[in-house]
Amino acid sequence: MLLIECPYCGRRPEIEFHHGGEAHIARPEDPDALSDEAWANYLYMRANTKGWRHERWMHAAGCRRWFNAIRHTVSNEILVTYEMGTETPPLPTVGD
Numbered sequence: 141m142l143l144i145e146c147p148y149c150g151r152r153p154e155i156e157f158h159h160g161g162e163a164h165i166a167r168p169e170d171p172d173a174l175s176d177e178a179w180a181n182y183l184y185m186r187a188n189t190k191g192w193r194h195e196r197w198m199h200a201a202g203c204r205r206w207f208n209a210i211r212h213t214v215s216n217e218i219l220v221t222y223e224m225g226t227e228t229p230p231l232p233t234v235g236d
């Protein structure tokens with residue numbers, strides 16, 4: 141079983157968490173100014189990265205707080221978890 145480090149509660153089994161998708165997607169400053177296609181891209185289009193990426197997670201069966209993680213999408217390894225609003229750690233480079 142995958143163990144995930146909640147930044148608030150500590151290490152817990154994965155069944156306590158919900159995956160929230162890609163992290164750090166900036167909301168458009170003026171959504172009314174966007175075309176329907178641009179708005180749909182903001183809402184639905186994601187990078188679908190193979191490798192390390194920033195993700196949002198929620199500790200649903202615990203503190204119910206959202207946090208971010210760097211997870212490898214192939215190996216499922218979680219490199220680090222960090223609180224929302226804190227500095228974003230860089231993604232590992234190839235070979236890390």
Ligand SMILES: [Zn+2]
Pocket residue numbers: 146147148149150199202203204205
């Ligand atoms: Zn928690």
